[in-house]
Amino acid sequence: MQLSNRLALMSAVLIIAVAAPGAGIARAGKASISMTSVLLPNTSPLVSFRFLFNVGSASDPKGKEGIAALTASMISDGGSRSMSYDQIVQAMYPMATGFASQVDKEMTVFAGTTHRDNLQKYYEIASGMLLDPGFRADDFNRLRTDAITFLKESLRGNNDEELGKEAMYISIYDGHPYGHQNVGTVESLEKLTIEDVKRFYRDNYTQTNLVLGLAGGFPKNFEEKIEADVSSKLPAGTASKLTLPQPQKISGLEMQVIEKDTPGTAISFGFPIAVTRSDPDWPALLLVQSYFGQHRSSNSYLYQRLRQIRGLNYGDYAYIEYFPRGMFLLAPDSNLGRRQQIFQVWIRPVEPKNGLFTLRAGLYELNKLVKNGMSQEDFDTTRRFLTKNVNALTKTQDSQLGYALDSKYYGITTFTDYVRDRLGKLTLDDVNRAIKKHLQAENVKIAVVTKDAAAFKQAAVEGKPSPISYTSMPPKEILDEDKIIEAYKLNFNTKNVEVIPVAQVFQK
Amino acid sequence: MRLFKPSLLLLIILMPLTTPAQNKIFPFKYFTDDLPNGLRVITIPTDYPNIVALYLAVNTGSRNEIEPGKSGFAHLFEHLMFRGTEKFSAEAYNEALKNAGADSNAYTSDDRTVYHTVFSKEDLDQIMMLEADRFQNLKVPVDLFKTETRAVLGEYNKNASSPVRKIYEALRETAFKSHTYQHTAMGFLRDIENMPNLYDYSLEFFNRYYRPEYTTIIVAGDVKHENVMQLVNKYWAGWKRGSYVPQIPKEPDQTKSLSTEVAWPTPTLPWVAVSFKGPAYSDEQKDKPALDLISSLGFSQTSDLYQKLVIKEQKVDTLFADFEDHSDPYLLTVVARVKDPKDVDYTKAEIIKAFESYRTTPVPAQKLTAVKSNLKYAFALSLDNSEAIAANLAPYISLKRTPETLNKLYDLYASITPEDIQQMAKKYFVESKRTTVVLAHKEKQNAVK
Numbered sequence A: 001m002q003l004s005n006r007l008a009l010m011s012a013v014l015i016i017a018v019a020a021p022g023a024g025i026a027r028a029g030k031a032s033i034s035m036t037s038v039l040l041p042n043t044s045p046l047v048s049f050r051f052l053f054n055v056g057s058a059s060d061p062k063g064k065e066g067i068a069a070l071t072a073s074m075i076s077d078g079g080s081r082s083m084s085y086d087q088i089v090q091a092m093y094p095m096a097t098g099f100a101s102q103v104d105k106e107m108t109v110f111a112g113t114t115h116r117d118n119l120q121k122y123y124e125i126a127s128g129m130l131l132d133p134g135f136r137a138d139d140f141n142r143l144r145t146d147a148i149t150f151l152k153e154s155l156r157g158n159n160d161e162e163l164g165k166e167a168m169y170i171s172i173y174d175g176h177p178y179g180h181q182n183v184g185t186v187e188s189l190e191k192l193t194i195e196d197v198k199r200f201y202r203d204n205y206t207q208t209n210l211v212l213g214l215a216g217g218f219p220k221n222f223e224e225k226i227e228a229d230v231s232s233k234l235p236a237g238t239a240s241k242l243t244l245p246q247p248q249k250i251s252g253l254e255m256q257v258i259e260k261d262t263p264g265t266a267i268s269f270g271f272p273i274a275v276t277r278s279d280p281d282w283p284a285l286l287l288v289q290s291y292f293g294q295h296r297s298s299n300s301y302l303y304q305r306l307r308q309i310r311g312l313n314y315g316d317y318a319y320i321e322y323f324p325r326g327m328f329l330l331a332p333d334s335n336l337g338r339r340q341q342i343f344q345v346w347i348r349p350v351e352p353k354n355g356l357f358t359l360r361a362g363l364y365e366l367n368k369l370v371k372n373g374m375s376q377e378d379f380d381t382t383r384r385f386l387t388k389n390v391n392a393l394t395k396t397q398d399s400q401l402g403y404a405l406d407s408k409y410y411g412i413t414t415f416t417d418y419v420r421d422r423l424g425k426l427t428l429d430d431v432n433r434a435i436k437k438h439l440q441a442e443n444v445k446i447a448v449v450t451k452d453a454a455a456f457k458q459a460a461v462e463g464k465p466s467p468i469s470y471t472s473m474p475p476k477e478i479l480d481e482d483k484i485i486e487a488y489k490l491n492f493n494t495k496n497v498e499v500i501p502v503a504q505v506f507q508k
Numbered sequence B: 001m002r003l004f005k006p007s008l009l010l011l012i013i014l015m016p017l018t019t020p021a022q023n024k025i026f027p028f029k030y031f032t033d034d035l036p037n038g039l040r041v042i043t044i045p046t047d048y049p050n051i052v053a054l055y056l057a058v059n060t061g062s063r064n065e066i067e068p069g070k071s072g073f074a075h076l077f078e079h080l081m082f083r084g085t086e087k088f089s090a091e092a093y094n095e096a097l098k099n100a101g102a103d104s105n106a107y108t109s110d111d112r113t114v115y116h117t118v119f120s121k122e123d124l125d126q127i128m129m130l131e132a133d134r135f136q137n138l139k140v141p142v143d144l145f146k147t148e149t150r151a152v153l154g155e156y157n158k159n160a161s162s163p164v165r166k167i168y169e170a171l172r173e174t175a176f177k178s179h180t181y182q183h184t185a186m187g188f189l190r191d192i193e194n195m196p197n198l199y200d201y202s203l204e205f206f207n208r209y210y211r212p213e214y215t216t217i218i219v220a221g222d223v224k225h226e227n228v229m230q231l232v233n234k235y236w237a238g239w240k241r242g243s244y245v246p247q248i249p250k251e252p253d254q255t256k257s258l259s260t261e262v263a264w265p266t267p268t269l270p271w272v273a274v275s276f277k278g279p280a281y282s283d284e285q286k287d288k289p290a291l292d293l294i295s296s297l298g299f300s301q302t303s304d305l306y307q308k309l310v311i312k313e314q315k316v317d318t319l320f321a322d323f324e325d326h327s328d329p330y331l332l333t334v335v336a337r338v339k340d341p342k343d344v345d346y347t348k349a350e351i352i353k354a355f356e357s358y359r360t361t362p363v364p365a366q367k368l369t370a371v372k373s374n375l376k377y378a379f380a381l382s383l384d385n386s387e388a389i390a391a392n393l394a395p396y397i398s399l400k401r402t403p404e405t406l407n408k409l410y411d412l413y414a415s416i417t418p419e420d421i422q423q424m425a426k427k428y429f430v431e432s433k434r435t436t437v438v439l440a441h442k443e444k445q446n447a448v449k
Helices: A003-013 A067-076 A085-095 A116-131 A137-157 A160-172 A186-191 A194-204 A222-233 A282-293 A301-308 A352-372 A376-393 A397-410 A415-425 A428-438 A453-462 A476-486 B073-080 B090-099 B121-137 B142-159 B163-175 B189-197 B199-209 B225-236 B287-299 B304-312 B341-360 B365-382 B386-400 B404-415 B418-428 B442-448
Strands: A037-041 A046-053 A100-103 A108-115 A210-216 A253-259 A265-273 A316-319 A341-350 A444-450 A492-501 B017-019 B030-034 B040-045 B051-058 B103-108 B113-120 B215-221 B258-264 B271-277 B316-322 B331-338 B434-441
Touching (some): A037 A222, A046 A116, A085 B365, A108 A397, A116 A222, A282 A352, A301 B142, A341 B142, A352 A453, A376 A428, A397 A415, A444 A453, B030 B225, B073 B142, B113 B121, B113 B386, B163 B434, B287 B341, B287 B418, B304 B316, B365 B386
Parallel strands (some): B040 B215
Antiparallel strands (some): A100 A108, A316 A341, B030 B040, B103 B113, B271 B331, B271 B434
């Protein structure tokens, strides 16, 4: 099952998923083999696999958007040459496991965890799926329809927040290899064929593109067996070449208002930043992200100002890395490595009457952060928090493996050690310099999902004050600040402000 | 379990029951301690270093919302509990959590509200003190109360774009006539909208349920039992027992099949839900465990129905069963998303047929073995860190207040025979216990009929 679809489904079932697979205390191991690998052997009864290919949806050829994702789902959700998908599901069931895929712009990963009792059987099935896929027509028809349904139903139809975030990403990367949803577009998917899948697999699922991740209590020489299987099935190949231009320059505030009959108004905004985990400024921005908008935490600044004090919505967060499916996750997924990232603010749905006020409040607070920087006290507290909290990101064996693969991609040491070490050396000046250098509130792409989109656009562009409506009056200093926020100047680049019917999003 | 009668003023090191765990589905040694005020503490020292997971399960959920117009209050309290006390304002509380690098959150379901915090072991004293303070001394002024009710409305609104949420609302409102399972944990929208006017009632609600006899503390992680109990006695022994016992309305027997249709304002593929009234959670009777097995056998990815509708015919793209454990009889529900509106009736009929097949045809022994193996390994794979151990335990602790219920439950699963399955299917999968919901885009709905 695809990881993203599984999450969407989990939310649909209203189940709280508790545990990612994995266990034990890992130590970094070195591969004694030629294939690139990350090995974390330990004494756990569980064994976790991550087969990571350095290729993703940014390598979708023009007109074939979605082929990377569809190819991955044909492997994780389709049959192998020797087993139909039905047989695979039946065989995996008593082991209570699966072999899932996740596709992002530059990475495709296949992951699964099994109990050691079932290792041989599990590996036989999973390796068959990956190295000897069946590529059957009935699987193709089902999975292509699923992909279209994901765009139409799961994003357009059922999740205004993810819809807005994904639309914003597409808009920021217009004309760029990142400029389409990972699953593709409705029109491109309709034209894809099974031959396209076979070609993409042949060209990109190569030994050169593969990094093997293995963690847990796997037997000695297990990686050699995997290497032998991989080299007998996958071509050596050359590394996928992907040239990434800079995203287009944003001039002023640019906005898409997506028209949808929905009770709330969902807002996201962001802009590209020249910082990834490889960059020396990344730890400083990580600290800023945590202070300003730590994911799903009631402790962050934005959450306090918008939700806690004003009761505007359910939560407000900030990000310096792509973080899909945030409404279903308390911590980010791994293996979403990218060479280009954006700074992003996610404002959860507000009552439509407070939509424009809230957008202004978000930009006002970002502007204040850029102008004033952080205080020593906030710096100290946030650093203390992150230094301890970073442990929680890698509490399972599988998450340790995912992070280890990402650290290899970004060329840093073990993630938790790296973060703690760099945080220890950071100063307030470093952080405030990084804020000034990388963040700003003037040239920003905004995505809004709301009913009465035309009215929202008109009010935003006209720039008249947009007062907040309260159920319970906050203290005077907040009301005074509201006066400033309601009239906060929005410098829209009016030629780049548009209303889009929801049915057009992800269409082509 | 060991009851004791020490002075509240003493720090007490207990001699609790230590449960050995060989060959049990819950494989960890744990300690169970009861304080005289009714508070129960389950301590599970694990081998995972540094991290501690503290879970506080309060046995109040939307099930306890018995007065008309007052739905959603258990969930509202999940929010209010982060709004501060006399000693620690919300800001001070947050600051302390931040200093501990803690991940802190909470959730509300029909039967419980669970507060969870995960942090480094050196902060156990501090976190235990903060939790005890807010559970005993919560003080939310009326203006902050009103502000928080709007955050709850925001939560309702963020959920409102999901048709599945709406299906469950409609299903419960149709299937239950008296019992409080009639509403979801969020509550009725009309009640959420009226929450700002019910400050005094909120005080009453807290007074009733935030009491030691309703609460169980779970501590899992890099801890020593003695240290945990020293802190529990230091911070929680003075908490006063309450006296309130809610009269949860009993649901009368359903006497005929029920159905409803939901018109969805924006384009969506149609959804079908078929539900049967099932039994409450039990670790002694076979009813619920047998139906658990059917929900996996009949409607998981390996089921004949899934293979038919999703894989072969490709008429349905999502199919799942949901039968969460509940204190009182609840619904076993199967939900499907149908690719073409013309197949709605067919899908509904196929789901009903699949339920009925368990009445007439015994399950092959091999399939039963596979589902039991699936349950066993799924549980084993899930217990892979301290937080997961506490999180998995919390629902069972809320139902029976002991991890032992898990071992009893899995023993029951192991004992179920094809005859048991058939017998339970005959008992529960009858037309008069059935409720169905169809949700479709409003223009399409006419075509569905």
